[in-house]
Amino acid sequence: MPSRDPVGFLGSEYKGLVEAELDWKLRVLQGPSTTRCVVDGKQVLMLCSNNYLSLSNHPKLKAAAIDAVKTHGAGSGSVRPIAGNMDLHMELERRLARFKDAEASLVYQTGFAANSGLIPQLADEGDLIVSDELNHGSIIDGVRLSKADRAVYKHCDVADLEKVMADAEKHIPAYRRILVISDGVFSMDGDIAPLDSIAKIARAHGAMVYVDDAHGEGVLGEGGRGIVSHFRLGRNDVHVEMGTFSKAFGVVGGHISGSRDLVNYAYNKSRTWLLSGSHPPAVVAACIAAVDVLETEPQHVRSLWANTDYFRKGIQSLGFDTGKSQTPIVPVMIGESGAAKRFSSLLFEMNMFALPIVFPMVARDKARIRTIMNAALTRADLDEALGAFEKIGKKLGLV
Numbered sequence: 001m002p003s004r005d006p007v008g009f010l011g012s013e014y015k016g017l018v019e020a021e022l023d024w025k026l027r028v029l030q031g032p033s034t035t036r037c038v039v040d041g042k043q044v045l046m047l048c049s050n051n052y053l054s055l056s057n058h059p060k061l062k063a064a065a066i067d068a069v070k071t072h073g074a075g076s077g078s079v080r081p082i083a084g085n086m087d088l089h090m091e092l093e094r095r096l097a098r099f100k101d102a103e104a105s106l107v108y109q110t111g112f113a114a115n116s117g118l119i120p121q122l123a124d125e126g127d128l129i130v131s132d133e134l135n136h137g138s139i140i141d142g143v144r145l146s147k148a149d150r151a152v153y154k155h156c157d158v159a160d161l162e163k164v165m166a167d168a169e170k171h172i173p174a175y176r177r178i179l180v181i182s183d184g185v186f187s188m189d190g191d192i193a194p195l196d197s198i199a200k201i202a203r204a205h206g207a208m209v210y211v212d213d214a215h216g217e218g219v220l221g222e223g224g225r226g227i228v229s230h231f232r233l234g235r236n237d238v239h240v241e242m243g244t245f246s247k248a249f250g251v252v253g254g255h256i257s258g259s260r261d262l263v264n265y266a267y268n269k270s271r272t273w274l275l276s277g278s279h280p281p282a283v284v285a286a287c288i289a290a291v292d293v294l295e296t297e298p299q300h301v302r303s304l305w306a307n308t309d310y311f312r313k314g315i316q317s318l319g320f321d322t323g324k325s326q327t328p329i330v331p332v333m334i335g336e337s338g339a340a341k342r343f344s345s346l347l348f349e350m351n352m353f354a355l356p357i358v359f360p361m362v363a364r365d366k367a368r369i370r371t372i373m374n375a376a377l378t379r380a381d382l383d384e385a386l387g388a389f390e391k392i393g394k395k396l397g398l399v
């Protein structure tokens, strides 16, 4: 009998995380995700939600969800390829494709399911996947599920990407397919991938381009159409535009947009989609309403950017560094992990909710408070937030 403890690692690993202060302490949101909300029993100003446009609590989304329960029930009954494909799912895909100006779209249960289910079907043995070093974990998992070779280029570094591609051309036997994949907006720094240059390099090598626009949709481009619109690129430049309904769209669900061929292929090949139950009617209807709101109420995206400009300038004029931020993700650089954690607790004491991002998510000396701007924040809210950052920054000797 081996002296094996089958489950001992569970407790000891967890204890290690707690001792290193790397365990997640979950906060509880009591009520809707609004800019003024209740977290752990305390009324706070929300400064770290992905609900960029506050659509999660928009009356049209809520009404659509309630109506769909009445007309279509609480669940879908099956996976989509068997018996769980409702008229609502088809309508959402049509509406999304129109919004994205794509031939077709496909809706997954989550963005994570889109990346982990589609990427391994796009590149296999004999192919190469080229990935930005800071790509999202769901891309990393998708790449791991593929039998293709992998190459990583330095973050947003066009020259390094060119080098990686030139090296790839020397591979014997020649790669059958090359897939270049990048986040559109990077969630730790709020910087934008140089998608125009990436597309140009990819084209020179006959490579396919896949962008994960989870933080760009509802934010970048005309009316929040995303990064492809932002750079005015076409479907021959970016072949797979992936996104999520869980951030600016305010609901939940992943999606891809591109050619009809892409969607037909994914319908038949993508296992996370084929083998997992489809969204309940309330979710799908709320997503359709979110697309509707983006098409008919452009003021939300405008106010998101006005707030972003005001807050980022305000934070910078206090003397803080906001790193590479070009989007509503505004990291306020603090330095050491301990200081960032203390900063966040002091913010919470002053009724501001913004979490610290520390090692291992970012480098040890690059701990930060990551704020995420929201269309529904008022000038008074932002001034209050700036006041709190100033007060705490001075108290901790950071500004």
Ligand SMILES: *Cc1c(COP(=O)(O)O)cnc(C)c1O
Residues within 6 Å of the ligand: 110, 111, 112, 113, 115, 136, 138, 183, 187, 212, 214, 215, 243, 244, 245, 246, 252, 253, 254
């Ligand atoms: C949030 C996020 C995802 C996952 O999307 P979900 O729909 O929440 O599963 C994928 N990629 C990136 C870059 C993200 O930020």
